[in-house]
Amino acid sequence: MSNTNSGYEAKRTAQQQPRHEKLQQMVEELCGVSVRGYSGVSGFKFRGHRPELNGRPSGIRASHLRTSLEKDDFQSFRGAADGIALRLKHCDIDLHRSLMPESDVGQMIFELLEQLRVEALVDSAHPGAKRNIEHRFESWCLQLHAANMTENNVGLMIYTVAQMVWTRLSGKPVIEVTEDLIEPHRMMLAPHVGAYLVGMRRNVHDQKVFADNALGVAQVVDELVGFLDENEKDSEEEDDAINNSFGLLLEAESESESEMPAGNGRTTHSQYRELLVQLNSYKIWSRDNDRTIHAEKLVASFIRTKLRAQLDERIRGQGVNVPRLARQLQMILSAPELDGWNFGEEEGYLDARRLTRLVTSPEYRQLFRKERYQPHSNCLVTFLLDNSGSMKQHIGSIAMLIEIMSKALELAGASTEILGFTTRSIQGGKTFKRWRSSANKEANPGRLAETEHIIYKDADTPFKRARQNIAAMMKPDIFKEGVDGEALLWAAERMAARPEERRILIVLSDGSPMESATAQNNVPDFMDNHLRQVATMLEARGDMELYALGFGLDLSTYYRNSLELDLPEVLENSVFKDIIKMLERRHR
Numbered sequence: 001m002s003n004t005n006s007g008y009e010a011k012r013t014a015q016q017q018p019r020h021e022k023l024q025q026m027v028e029e030l031c032g033v034s035v036r037g038y039s040g041v042s043g044f045k046f047r048g049h050r051p052e053l054n055g056r057p058s059g060i061r062a063s064h065l066r067t068s069l070e071k072d073d074f075q076s077f078r079g080a081a082d083g084i085a086l087r088l089k090h091c092d093i094d095l096h097r098s099l100m101p102e103s104d105v106g107q108m109i110f111e112l113l114e115q116l117r118v119e120a121l122v123d124s125a126h127p128g129a130k131r132n133i134e135h136r137f138e139s140w141c142l143q144l145h146a147a148n149m150t151e152n153n154v155g156l157m158i159y160t161v162a163q164m165v166w167t168r169l170s171g172k173p174v175i176e177v178t179e180d181l182i183e184p185h186r187m188m189l190a191p192h193v194g195a196y197l198v199g200m201r202r203n204v205h206d207q208k209v210f211a212d213n214a215l216g217v218a219q220v221v222d223e224l225v226g227f228l229d230e231n232e233k234d235s236e237e238e239d240d241a242i243n244n245s246f247g248l249l250l251e252a253e254s255e256s257e258s259e260m261p262a263g264n265g266r267t268t269h270s271q272y273r274e275l276l277v278q279l280n281s282y283k284i285w286s287r288d289n290d291r292t293i294h295a296e297k298l299v300a301s302f303i304r305t306k307l308r309a310q311l312d313e314r315i316r317g318q319g320v321n322v323p324r325l326a327r328q329l330q331m332i333l334s335a336p337e338l339d340g341w342n343f344g345e346e347e348g349y350l351d352a353r354r355l356t357r358l359v360t361s362p363e364y365r366q367l368f369r370k371e372r373y374q375p376h377s378n379c380l381v382t383f384l385l386d387n388s389g390s391m392k393q394h395i396g397s398i399a400m401l402i403e404i405m406s407k408a409l410e411l412a413g414a415s416t417e418i419l420g421f422t423t424r425s426i427q428g429g430k431t432f433k434r435w436r437s438s439a440n441k442e443a444n445p446g447r448l449a450e451t452e453h454i455i456y457k458d459a460d461t462p463f464k465r466a467r468q469n470i471a472a473m474m475k476p477d478i479f480k481e482g483v484d485g486e487a488l489l490w491a492a493e494r495m496a497a498r499p500e501e502r503r504i505l506i507v508l509s510d511g512s513p514m515e516s517a518t519a520q521n522n523v524p525d526f527m528d529n530h531l532r533q534v535a536t537m538l539e540a541r542g543d544m545e546l547y548a549l550g551f552g553l554d555l556s557t558y559y560r561n562s563l564e565l566d567l568p569e570v571l572e573n574s575v576f577k578d579i580i581k582m583l584e585r586r587h588r
Contacts, residue, residue, distance in 0.1 A: 021511050022553050024049070024069050031081035038085035038129070047556050051084055059093045060084055062115035063108070064140035071143060079136025082129040086118040092207055099211050105158070105225050106218040113165055113200070113214040120169040120204050137166060141175050150181060154225050160185040161193070161221055168197050169204060192220045282485070282530045283446025286431050289424065292453040292490070295469035298478070307471040311399055318571045320404055325576050326411035332584055333379045333414050333502065341369045377413035380459055380500035381405075384491045385473060386509035387422035387454065388482035394551045397567035398508055399474050404571065405579070406470070410463045415500055418466070420454035420473055421487030423480045428517030435521075447527075448517040451483050453490050459498055484513040484558075485530035492538055503544040504583070507559065510551040531558050547582055561585055 028046040035044050035051075043054035049066070051058040065080045091114060101110055119137075122130045141162065149155040160182040163174045174182065199213035296304070348368035383402050385391075391398070406416045423429070429450045435441060456473055457466035472478075488507065495503045513527035535558050538546050548559035555562040563582045565575065 021557075025554050027069065027074070027077055031077050034078065034081045035085045035088070038082065039088040041085075041088045044084075044088065049557065053088075058084075058088075059097060060087050060115075062111050064112070064137055065115065067136075072139060075132055076136045076139050079132035079134070079139075082122070082126075082132050083115060083119050083136065086122060086129075086133075087115060090118040090121050090207075095207060096211070099215065101215065101218050101222070103222050106222045108158070109161065109218040109221050110211075110214055112162060113217065114207075114211070116165055116169050117200070117204055117207070117210050117214075134170065134172060138175060142177065145175075145178050145181075150178060156182065156185055157189075157221065157224055160189060161217065164189065164193070164197065165200065165217070168201050189220070189224075192224075193217050196220075282526075282533075283444070284486075285435055285445045285448050289430050289450035290452070291424065291450075292455065295454055295456045295472040298454060299472040299475050301468075303475060304468040304472050307474045308468050311403065311471045311474065314396060315400055315403065318400060318404070320571055320573055320576065322404060322408050323411065325404070325408040325573070328576075328580055329408055329414070329583075330377060330412035332580065333377045333381075333409075333412060333504075341371060343369045345370045378500055379414040379502040379504065380417065380495060380498050381409050381414055381504045381506065382417040382419060382459075382491055382495055384487060384505060384507045385418070385420040385456075386482050386484065386487075386507070386511075387420045387473070387478050387480070388509075388511075388514060389426075389479045390514075391510055391551070392476060392479040394510060394567065395474050395479075397569065397571065398551065399471070400571055401567065401575070402473075402508070403470055405576070406457070406463055408576075415459045415498070416457065416463070417459040417494065418456040418470060418473075419487075419491050419494070420456060420478070421482060421484070421490070422452050422454070422478055423483065423515060424450040424452045426480050426516070428515075432517040444522050444526075446518070446522065447483060447486070447515070448521060449481060449483055449515040451486060452480075453487060454478070481515040482509075482513055483515050483518070483527060484509065485527060485534040488531065488534045488538065492544065495544055505538070505544055505546050507546070507548040507555070508551070509548065509555060510553050512557070528558075535559055545583075549579070 028049065032045050036042055041053070044058070045052055049068075051060050051065075053059075062083075065083055067077050067080045096114055099110070101107055119133050122133060124130075141159070144150065144155075144159055150159050159178070163178070163182055164186060166172070167174050173179075193216070196213040196216040200210050200217075203209040203213070299307075345368040346366060348370035383405070385398070385402070402418060406418065409416050428435075428448045431450050432448045435445055435448055454473075456469050457463070484507075488505075491505055495505060513531050515527065518527060535546060538544060539560055546559060546561065548555040548562040550562055550564045552564070552566060554564045561582060563578055565578070567575065
């Protein structure tokens with residue numbers, strides 16, 4: 001019974017995930033409007049829960065500005081938005097970055113203190129913003145305490161500093177629930193940071209002088225944390241898990257995926273090295289039960305025949321002009337290629353064979369020849385389909401979309417490949433059971449699922465011969481869970497082995513990576529971060545173009561070039577126009 005219940009919960013979680021992400025995006029869009037209105041900075045937006053300015057990282061990384069629907073109410077979102085707006089209004093970002101300490105703890109403290117400075121500058125004419133900001137900070141503090149962040153000396157030290165600075169700048173009392181808890185650390189810290197606190201309070205309007213004092217606090221805390229950490233090595237793994245969960249220790253800014261240039265071939269060696277370190281930190285507990293399989297071996301022939309008939313019936317009712325779509329695709333995918341000569345021209349290269357004509361007809365001018373160029377699509381387009389459970393509701397329309405696009409691309413002279421990814425079981429399968437019963441069951445084991453990569457159509461198979469296999473993607477029990485980052489690498493590796501000069505990878509998905517066994521037994525965002533890192537690497541490398549189609553969800557969280565689609569039952573030319581516009585956004 002427990003296995004049945006856990007399987008049901010995994011399915012329900014997979015189905016709820018896109019709805020949750022869509023709601024998070026909607027809230028962030030509203031907050032983005034609020035930030036732009038309050039700050040007057042039009043180039044601000046959220047991308048993947050992270051603040052961006054003119055398409056680049058904003059440099060705003062204070063951990064109490066990170067909000068989540070799972071933990072926070074709407075006033076917390078408003079408070080974070082108001083805090084970001086104040087940061088844009090009152091902070092010289094270049095100055096702040098130039099003064100940033102090198103250590104993780106130093107960066108976290110310095111970033112937090114600068115954020116508290118700008119929040120202290122909230123105008124008295126905006127009492128609502130002041131209440132929102134105070135509510136957000138208090139909620140964040142209570143979340144840290146509830147997560148046992150204050151049960152070890154290092155966490156309590158950082159928490160105490162946050163309380164001391166906040167109460168000094170805001171004039172508010174410390175959080176009552178933890179007042180007695182932080183008192184010993186506050187007494188210990190006071191002689192070391194007291195003068196710095198006074199300096200910060202007096203110079204809240206002067207960023208440079210305030211920063212000098214904030215750096216003093218950061219250095220004191222960094223040294224004390226280093227000393228305390230040496231005495232708490234036994235609990236190192238536990239503390240790391242807590243820090244990862246709440247983002248108390250910031251990632252270095254260079255690790256942000258948005259720092260990587262997208263597809264311009266100018267990525268520095270240090271950026272690649274840093275990204276490869278992140279990718280190499282992604283762990284896979286076992287590959288023993290993973291498989292890559294062709295659709296004809298996964299789905300029985302009679303089922304594929306039945307699904308093919310269903311797909312044909314749906315496609316017959318569509319209003320898409322495929323030949324016209326093929327011509328439009330050829331225009332954006334083709335490059336001119338030498339295809340012989342045009343003779344009888346009035347300019348160009350002299351054609352010796354026509355010189356005798358000049359003797360008999362002195363007025364004759366068609367003595368030349370010109371090179372003839374024809375458009376040629378030396379291009380591979382790979383469709384990578386998310387076969388996780390939540391995609392089942394979209395698959396009828398998506399199968400039509402993929403089929404129509406593949407047919408048009410083949411008419412345009414391009415090669416196509418259609419791939420899918422899912423898992424062999426829900427909630428881990430045999431691999432997860434082996435890990436759970438192993439004697440040395442380590443924390444954060446890495447990916448625990450059995451991945452399944454499906455080839456519906458390879459690049460060498462003509463469309464007509466792949467029709468039944470393409471229909472196999474509609475089989476309901478294929479849809480389980482998704483490990484997106486590894487699937488993206490797999491598709492890219494297949495493309496790299498192809499001879500085509502231009503390579504385009506289009507991901508079709510409706511949400512974030514979701515594999516329950518892995519998610520429940522690793523740090524939060526383990527698979528999310530891996531997908532971002534893989535996508536960033538592929539976009540930066542420049543030897544292929546990466547795009548994403550999101551169904552009911554904006555996938556710009558992960559992919560720089562994406563399009564959100566709400567597919568109707570009857571596909572129209574307008575849907576494909578939007579896709580063509582997306583493909584025209586090439587980043588060389």
